[in-house]
Amino acid sequence: SYELTQPPSVSVSPGQTARITCSGDALPKQYAYWYQQKPGQAPVLVIYKDSERPSGIPERFSGSSSGTTVTLTISGVQAEDEADYYCQSADSSGTLYVVFGGGTKLTVL
Amino acid sequence: QVQLVQSGAEVKKPGASVKVSCKASGYTFTGYYMHWVRQAPGQGLEWMGWINPNSGGTNYAQKFQGRVTMTRDTSISTAYMELSRLRSDDTAVYYCARDRLDCTNGVCSPHFDYWGQGTLVTVSS
Numbered sequence: 001s002y003e004l005t006q007p008p009s010v011s012v013s014p015g016q017t018a019r020i021t022c023s024g025d026a027l028p029k030q031y032a033y034w035y036q037q038k039p040g041q042a043p044v045l046v047i048y049k050d051s052e053r054p055s056g057i058p059e060r061f062s063g064s065s066s067g068t069t070v071t072l073t074i075s076g077v078q079a080e081d082e083a084d085y086y087c088q089s090a091d092s093s094g095t096l097y098v099v100f101g102g103g104t105k106l107t108v109l
Numbered sequence: 110q111v112q113l114v115q116s117g118a119e120v121k122k123p124g125a126s127v128k129v130s131c132k133a134s135g136y137t138f139t140g141y142y143m144h145w146v147r148q149a150p151g152q153g154l155e156w157m158g159w160i161n162p163n164s165g166g167t168n169y170a171q172k173f174q175g176r177v178t179m180t181r182d183t184s185i186s187t188a189y190m191e192l193s194r195l196r197s198d199d200t201a202v203y204y205c206a207r208d209r210l211d212c213t214n215g216v217c218s219p220h221f222d223y224w225g226q227g228t229l230v231t232v233s234s
Contacts, residue, residue: 001171031211033220035154042204042224043154049211049218086154088220095168096210096219098144098156 002026002091004101011107018074020104022087025068029092032070034063037084037103046085047072074106082108111135113205113225120231126193129228131205138186139163142208144221145179145190147201155201159208159219160188195232202227 004024012018022032032050035043045054047063050070060075074081087101116130131143145157158169160179167179178191188205206221 029216031218031220033218035221037154042227043221044224045220045222048209048220054222084153088154090217090219092216094217096142096159096208096217097168097170098159098219100146100154100156103153 002097002099004087004089004099006085006087006101006104008102009105009107011109012077013109014079015076018077018081018106020072020074020085020087020106021069022071022101023069024089024099024101026092027065027068027070027089030089032063032065033088034061034072035086035088036081037086043086077106077108079108082106111207111223113207113223115203115205115225115228118229118231120233121195123196123232123234125195125232126191127195127230128189128191129203129205129230131188131190131225133186133188133207136207138181139183142210142219143179143181143188144206144208144219145177146204146206146221148204148227149198149201152201157190157203162188192230195230197232200230200232202229204228 034047037043050065051063062073091097114132139162142159144159162181181188205225207223209222211218
């Protein structure tokens with residue numbers, strides 16, 4: 001079955017840049033999406049189609065793609081950005097079979 | 110505004126079934142696929158499947174095939190997810206999520222722009 005691989009944790013100090021990667025064989029063929037989830041809350045979409053930002057999401061959130069890896073970058077990290085981040089994509093079979101990465105806990109030191 | 114409002118928490122015994130509802134408002138219910146995603150305590154997000162509210166067609170994750178049934182009632186803009194033969198490891202928060210499908214050059218990419226508030230299902234003897 002198709003998998004997306006994320007690092008379990010990333011730690012940065014306030015004001016620094018956080019980068020969270022997500023790897024998967026189908027990523028060159030399928031877009032990736034990123035969600036932020038804070039404790040006790042439903043996930044929130046922060047990046048769509050690899051690098052687009054939904055309205056209302058701060059400009060410090062950005063996304064990029066290179067081959068089988070996509071990256072979520074948070075520039076000038078703030079304390080409120082501490083959360084779990086999940087990448088999501090689909091397999092390339094055309095059946096809309098969704099896959100999530102295992103999630104990355106972002107800790108703001 | 111778009112809202113997905115789910116039914117309340119459930120406590121079930123092993124072997125029983127649970128049916129969670131997700132009432133949609135603020136948009137045309139039949140215009141967007143609805144997915145179900147679950148999250149066990151302290152764990153990540155796990156996709157369960159989708160339903161096309163227009164046709165009733167479904168696609169389930171292989172892990173849940175034979176145990177999950179997704180249905181809808183278009184007259185009340187509500188989607189349902191029923192999970193049978195419950196086990197303790199089915200204890201989780203279950204979310205419905207609206208699919209904002211991106212289709213470009215013949216490739217369609219599902220993703221979720223609105224989520225329900227989640228329904229905690231506890232399976233315990």
